[in-house]
Amino acid sequence: MNKLAQKYLRPSQIPTKACHGCGIGMIENWLLQAIDELGFKQEDVIFGTGIGCVGRQTFATWGGDNFGATHGRALAVATGLKIAQPDKKYLIVVGDGDAAAIGTSHLIHAARRNLGVTVICEDNMGYESTGGQFSPTTPAGYVTNSSPYGMAEPSFDPCDVVKAAGATFVAETTATQWHQTVKIVKKALQNDGFSFVHVRFPCNENFGAYALGTRDTLKNLEWIWEHTQGRTVDGKETDFTWETGIKHDASNSRPEFSKILRDMNERVRTKMTEKGSGDGGH
Amino acid sequence: MAIIQTGVSEKLVAPWAEWAERYREGRRLLEAGTYALTEGAIAAGCRVFAGYPITPATDIAEYMSKRLPQVGGYYMQAEDELAGMHMCAGASLGGLKAMTATSGPGYTLMHDAYGWAITNEIPLVVVDAMRVGPISGITGAPGQGEFYVARYCSHGGNIETIVLSPNSVQESFWLTIDAFNLAERFRTVVTILTDQVISDMFEDLFLPRDYAELGGIVVPRRHNLTMPFYPLNSDAIDVPPNIVGKGTGICVSAYTHTEEGYDIEAMEAQWAQTYRLVNKIRHHREEILRYEAVGLEDAEVIAVAYGAASRTVKTGVLEARRRGVKAGFLRLISLWPFADELFERDARYLVCELNYDGQLVREVMRAAPDKRKVHFMGKSGELHTVAEVATALEGVARRGSIPELPYIWTEVR
Amino acid sequence: MAGTETKEAPAKTRTEILISGFGGQGVIRMGQILGLCAINQGHRVTMLKSHGTETRGGYVRAQLVISPEYVDSPVVENADVFVAFSAPAYKRFHELCRGKILYDPEMVEEVRSDVPGRHVEVPATALAKERLGNVLFANMIMLGALTRLAGMDFEAMKRAMLAVIPRFHEENLKALDLGYQLDAVARRA
Numbered sequence: 001m002n003k004l005a006q007k008y009l010r011p012s013q014i015p016t017k018a019c020h021g022c023g024i025g026m027i028e029n030w031l032l033q034a035i036d037e038l039g040f041k042q043e044d045v046i047f048g049t050g051i052g053c054v055g056r057q058t059f060a061t062w063g064g065d066n067f068g069a070t071h072g073r074a075l076a077v078a079t080g081l082k083i084a085q086p087d088k089k090y091l092i093v094v095g096d097g098d099a100a101a102i103g104t105s106h107l108i109h110a111a112r113r114n115l116g117v118t119v120i121c122e123d124n125m126g127y128e129s130t131g132g133q134f135s136p137t138t139p140a141g142y143v144t145n146s147s148p149y150g151m152a153e154p155s156f157d158p159c160d161v162v163k164a165a166g167a168t169f170v171a172e173t174t175a176t177q178w179h180q181t182v183k184i185v186k187k188a189l190q191n192d193g194f195s196f197v198h199v200r201f202p203c204n205e206n207f208g209a210y211a212l213g214t215r216d217t218l219k220n221l222e223w224i225w226e227h228t229q230g231r232t233v234d235g236k237e238t239d240f241t242w243e244t245g246i247k248h249d250a251s252n253s254r255p256e257f258s259k260i261l262r263d264m265n266e267r268v269r270t271k272m273t274e275k276g277s278g279d280g281g282h
Numbered sequence: 283m284a285i286i287q288t289g290v291s292e293k294l295v296a297p298w299a300e301w302a303e304r305y306r307e308g309r310r311l312l313e314a315g316t317y318a319l320t321e322g323a324i325a326a327g328c329r330v331f332a333g334y335p336i337t338p339a340t341d342i343a344e345y346m347s348k349r350l351p352q353v354g355g356y357y358m359q360a361e362d363e364l365a366g367m368h369m370c371a372g373a374s375l376g377g378l379k380a381m382t383a384t385s386g387p388g389y390t391l392m393h394d395a396y397g398w399a400i401t402n403e404i405p406l407v408v409v410d411a412m413r414v415g416p417i418s419g420i421t422g423a424p425g426q427g428e429f430y431v432a433r434y435c436s437h438g439g440n441i442e443t444i445v446l447s448p449n450s451v452q453e454s455f456w457l458t459i460d461a462f463n464l465a466e467r468f469r470t471v472v473t474i475l476t477d478q479v480i481s482d483m484f485e486d487l488f489l490p491r492d493y494a495e496l497g498g499i500v501v502p503r504r505h506n507l508t509m510p511f512y513p514l515n516s517d518a519i520d521v522p523p524n525i526v527g528k529g530t531g532i533c534v535s536a537y538t539h540t541e542e543g544y545d546i547e548a549m550e551a552q553w554a555q556t557y558r559l560v561n562k563i564r565h566h567r568e569e570i571l572r573y574e575a576v577g578l579e580d581a582e583v584i585a586v587a588y589g590a591a592s593r594t595v596k597t598g599v600l601e602a603r604r605r606g607v608k609a610g611f612l613r614l615i616s617l618w619p620f621a622d623e624l625f626e627r628d629a630r631y632l633v634c635e636l637n638y639d640g641q642l643v644r645e646v647m648r649a650a651p652d653k654r655k656v657h658f659m660g661k662s663g664e665l666h667t668v669a670e671v672a673t674a675l676e677g678v679a680r681r682g683s684i685p686e687l688p689y690i691w692t693e694v695r
Numbered sequence: 696m697a698g699t700e701t702k703e704a705p706a707k708t709r710t711e712i713l714i715s716g717f718g719g720q721g722v723i724r725m726g727q728i729l730g731l732c733a734i735n736q737g738h739r740v741t742m743l744k745s746h747g748t749e750t751r752g753g754y755v756r757a758q759l760v761i762s763p764e765y766v767d768s769p770v771v772e773n774a775d776v777f778v779a780f781s782a783p784a785y786k787r788f789h790e791l792c793r794g795k796i797l798y799d800p801e802m803v804e805e806v807r808s809d810v811p812g813r814h815v816e817v818p819a820t821a822l823a824k825e826r827l828g829n830v831l832f833a834n835m836i837m838l839g840a841l842t843r844l845a846g847m848d849f850e851a852m853k854r855a856m857l858a859v860i861p862r863f864h865e866e867n868l869k870a871l872d873l874g875y876q877l878d879a880v881a882r883r884a
Contacts, residue, residue, distance in 0.1 A: 065527060067534040068533070069536065073398075080369035084330070085376040105365070312740060483742065483769060484744065485769070486741075598768075
C-alpha cells in the first residue's frame with residue numbers, strides 16, 4: 001500500500017476487488033493526492049458511491065465515513081446529508097450508469113441547486129459489472145454485449161447536461177491524464193457549490209474486449225489518449241475527439257444550496273423574534 | 283337530534299390515551315388531518331421534510347414549508363419521490379429526524395429508498411395518504427389499497443415493517459409523535475397509512491401549549507459513535523442510530539453488510555443481518571400493538587376496520603347494538619406487525635375496508651380460528667354508511683351472511 | 696402499555712349540518728366558522744369537505760357534525776339543518792335532511808311544496824348585493840340566519856368569524872347581523 005493509501009484508506013478493504021488493469025484504483029489514488037495536497041483529513045470528507053463497477057470497487061475503501069447509495073441516488077442521499085452536515089466536503093464517486101442514466105434527474109437538480117458536493121463520474125462507457133452493455137456515454141456505433149450491431153443510439157456528454165443545469169464547476173479528463181486530473185479535482189473541491197468532474201477510464205474485460213477488440217490495458221489507455229488528441233499514434237485522424245480540461249469554472253459565484261436554506265431560516269427566525277414569537281412552539 | 287344509547291365498554295390501547303391526560307394546557311382548533319400530522323411531526327422533533335406534491339398529501343408539504351424554517355428545520359421539494367425519500371434518509375443519517383409524505387402513485391416510487399433505509403437501520407417516517415386506485419384513480423376519494431404494499435415496501439424479503447394508521451385529526455397529531463418514537467427506538471422506517479378522508483377532514487384538534495414540554499414523551503435523537511454499527515444476530519431495540527459526519531468510519535450501503543457496514547457475500551452475514559432486521563420487530567410486538575375495541579366482551583360478531591372506514595363502522599356497530607345485535611368493534615391502529623392475538627376469539631368477523639379486492643380481510647382470515655366465519659364488506663371510493671354496516675352486522679349475526687347491498691363487495695376468493 | 700382503559704360511554708347526541716353550493720361561495724369558510732364556534736363552546740366537531748376538481752364554479756359540500764361527545768361517523772346521513780346555496784345542491788341533498796332547509800331564492804328557484812314548514816327563505820345573495828355591494832358576503836348573511844335559527848350564541852359566532860376570516864371584518868360583521876336580524880328568520884327561530 002502506498003503512503004497516501006495508508007493515510008486515507010481502510011487497510012481491510014484494500015486492494016479492491018477490481019479486475020486486473022482496471023482504472024478505478026488508479027483514479028482513486030489521484031483523488032487522494034488532490035485531497036492530500038489540499039490538506040484535508042479523513043474526517044473532513046464524506047465519501048459517497050453508487051452501484052456498478054465504480055460503486056462496488058470504491059465503497060468502504062475511504063477510511064472516514066462512507067455511504068453507498070441505491071443505484072443512481074447517491075446525489076439524493078448527499079442532498080439530505082449536506083443539510084445535516086454542511087461543513088463536510090463530499091466526494092461522490094459514481095459511474096456513467098449512476099450519473100448519466102438512472103440518476104440523471106438527481107444530477108441535474110443537484111447542479112441546479114448548486115449543492116455543495118464534488119461529483120467524480122468515472123466513466124467506463126458502459127455497464128461493465130453486468131457484463132458489458134452500452135450506456136448513454138458509449139460512443140455511437142460501438143459494439144458491446146447489448147449492441148452487437150453497433151450502438152444504435154446517439155450518446156451524450158454529461159458535462160453539457162450539468163453545465164446547462166447550473167453546475168458551478170465542470171471539467172472533463174481521462175485516466176491517461178494524471179497531473180491534469182489532480183489539478184482539476186483540487187479546483188473542484190475548492191468550489192463551495194456543485195462540481196462535476198468527468199473521468200473516462202478503460203474497462204479491459206468488457207468495453208476493451210468487445211468494442212476495441214483487446215484486453216490489453218495499455219492498448220485501451222492508448223485508445224482513450226488518442227481520442228483526447230484527435231489523432232492516432234500513427235498520425236491518422238480519430239473517428240471523434242473528446243475535449244478535456246476545465247469546461248466551465250464559476251466556482252463560488254453563487255450561494256451553495258444548504259447555505260441558501262440556512263440563510264432563509266435565519267431570515268424567518270429573525271422576523272419571528274421581532275414579532276415576539278420566536279419560540280419552538282407553534 | 284339523533285340520540286344513540288350505547289352503555290358499552292370502550293378501550294383504547296395506545297400511548298396517547300395517557301398522553302392526552304398528561305397535557306391539558308393548550309389550544310383547541312378546527313383543523314385538517316394534514317395540519318395535525320404536520321404539527322405532530324414538528325412536536326416530535328422532525329427537522330427535515332423532502333417530498334413531491336401529490337393530492338391529498340400536498341397540504342403536509344405546504345404546512346412543512348411554512349413550519350420547518352420557524353423551528354430551524356429544512357423543507358426540500360424533491361425532483362421525484364425517489365429523491366424525496368433518499369434525501370430524508372440522508373438527512374436522518376446526518377443526525378436530523380426526517381419525514382416525507384405522499385399518496386399511492388408516489389408511494390410505489392419510494393420502494394428503492396425503503397429497502398435502503400430499513401437495511402441500514404435509518405429512522406424515518408413516511409406518510410401515505412391513500413386514495414382510491416389503481417394508479418391515479420380519483421384524487422379526491424379515499425382508498426385503502428396499500429395495506430399489503432406498506433408491509434412489502436421493498437423487494438428481496440427478509441424484513442419486517444411497522445405501519446400505523448390514524449382515524450381522526452387529533453389522533454393524527456399524537457400518532458405521528460408515536461411514529462417518530464418507534465422509528466428512533468427500532469431504528470427503522472415507520473409508515474403512517476392515512477387516507478384522503480382523515481387527511482382532508484376538519485375536526486376539533488387540541489395542541490399542547492409548548493412542544494418543549496413534551497420532553498417526557500418524545501424520544502430524542504441519539505447517536506451511536508462506536509462499533510458495532512449493525513449489531514448482527516441481535517434483536518435489541520433502543521440502540522442509538524448511526525451518524526454519518528462524525529468521523530466514526532461508519533459505512534452505509536445497499537449490500538448485505540458486516541457489523542462495520544462492509545459489503546460481504548457470505549451466507550452467515552446474510553442470515554445474521556436478516557435475524558436483526560426481522561426479529562428486532564417480531565420479538566417486540568407488544569411495544570408496537572395499538573388498537574381500539576368496543577363491546578368485545580359479549581360480541582358475537584366483531585366489525586374490523588382501520589383509518590377512515592372505522593369512523594362509520596363504529597357508529598354502525600353502536601346502531602346494530604341498539605337493534606339488539608351483539609356486535610363488537612375492533613379498530614387496528616398498528617397494522618403491521620399484524621395483531622394476530624386480537625383474532626383468537628371464535629366469533630364472526632365482519633371486515634370493512636375501502637377496496638373491492640379485499641386486503642385486510644385476508645390477514646383476518648389467516649389469524650382467525652375459522653376463516654369461514656370471516657366476512658368481507660368492501661367499498662370503493664367512499665365510506666360505508668352507518669346504515670349499511672348496521673344492516674350487514676344484523677345479517678351476519680342472524681343469518682351468517684351479509685345481505686345483498688348495492689356497491690358492496692363481499693367476495694374474497 | 697400505558698393508556699389502556701375501559702370506560703362506560705355516555706349517551707351521544709349529535710347535530711348534523713349540511714352546507715352545499717358552488718365553488719367560490721364560501722361554503723367551506725361558513726363551515727369553518729360554525730365549527731370553530733362550536734369548539735369554542737366546548738363541543739366536538741367534524742367537517743368533511745368534498746368538491747369537484749374545479750377551484751371555482753364546481754360543486755362544494757361541507758358536512759358538519761357537532762356533539763358534546765367525540766363524533767364517530769363524520770358522515771351526514773340525516774341532516775338536522777341543510778343550507779342550499781345552489782339549485783343542483785338542493786336537488787341532490789334535500790332528501791338527506793329531515794330538519795330545516797335554508798335556501799337562497801336567487802340560487803334555488805324551486806323548492807318542494809310538501810313541507811313548506813321546513814323551508815326558510817334567506818335572500819342572502821340579493822341582500823349582499825344591495826346592502827354590501829358584493830355577493831361574496833352572502834355566506835355570512837346565511838350564517839347569521841343559521842345562528843338565529845339554531846339558537847346559537849351570536850356573540851360567540853362573531854368571535855369565531857373574526858378568528859377565521861383575515862380581512863373585511865367590518866363588512867362581514869354587518870353581513871352576519873343582516874342575516875341574524877332578518878324578519879323571516881326571527882319569526883321561525
